[in-house]
Amino acid sequence: MQRRLRIIEGGQRTAREEADSSPRGRPAFEEVLLGQLDSLFAFANRLVRGRREEAEELVQEACVRAFRKYDTLRAPEKFKAWLFQILVNTYINETHRHSRELPTVDVELSEALLTSSDKQTPEQELFAQVLDSEVQEALDALPVEFRTVVWLSDVEEMSYREICEIMNCPPGTVASRIYRGHSMLREQLREYAKQRGLMSE
Numbered sequence: 001m002q003r004r005l006r007i008i009e010g011g012q013r014t015a016r017e018e019a020d021s022s023p024r025g026r027p028a029f030e031e032v033l034l035g036q037l038d039s040l041f042a043f044a045n046r047l048v049r050g051r052r053e054e055a056e057e058l059v060q061e062a063c064v065r066a067f068r069k070y071d072t073l074r075a076p077e078k079f080k081a082w083l084f085q086i087l088v089n090t091y092i093n094e095t096h097r098h099s100r101e102l103p104t105v106d107v108e109l110s111e112a113l114l115t116s117s118d119k120q121t122p123e124q125e126l127f128a129q130v131l132d133s134e135v136q137e138a139l140d141a142l143p144v145e146f147r148t149v150v151w152l153s154d155v156e157e158m159s160y161r162e163i164c165e166i167m168n169c170p171p172g173t174v175a176s177r178i179y180r181g182h183s184m185l186r187e188q189l190r191e192y193a194k195q196r197g198l199m200s201e
Helices: 015-020 029-034 037-047 052-072 076-094 122-127 132-140 144-155 160-167 171-195
Strands: none
Touching: 029 052, 029 076, 037 052, 037 076, 037 132, 037 144, 052 076, 076 144, 076 160, 132 144, 132 171, 144 160, 144 171, 160 171
């Protein structure tokens, strides 16, 4: 993946020059980016439903934008959430505007649901037996608004606060999307479980 990303090529300044001119204590862009590339590509791959070439182009464009804006990042420790936010915005600007998906109507959830227990139910434990490819297929079938927050929450294990920053929406909306995304995902995975004989009709 890394060899496909020519983030700095063609720019007026090299990564080393950028690092030399960075404020003291701020890591070089290339250094902090390399630690996030795998996660960034995996997230991009789910955004575009597994179309690898599109995911690579999306990551490439997001990285270029992040490189140009790196000196505006006030809190280097928030680099990952900031980078993912740029990726989401890039996806929305470059790809999602051409999507045929219907717009999502958000419903704010109560504070109680934001702090609900994450304890697995027997049904969720059953779904753990479903093949990874089937989980990915079910996740790809979700509308992008739900696919995004479910991935950030369940795979990247980001907090509600981080997801709110990335998606630029309030906590209640994030909670609503995660809840509805999980509900749709369970329905899809239930069908896979039935087909494999893991669950009765």
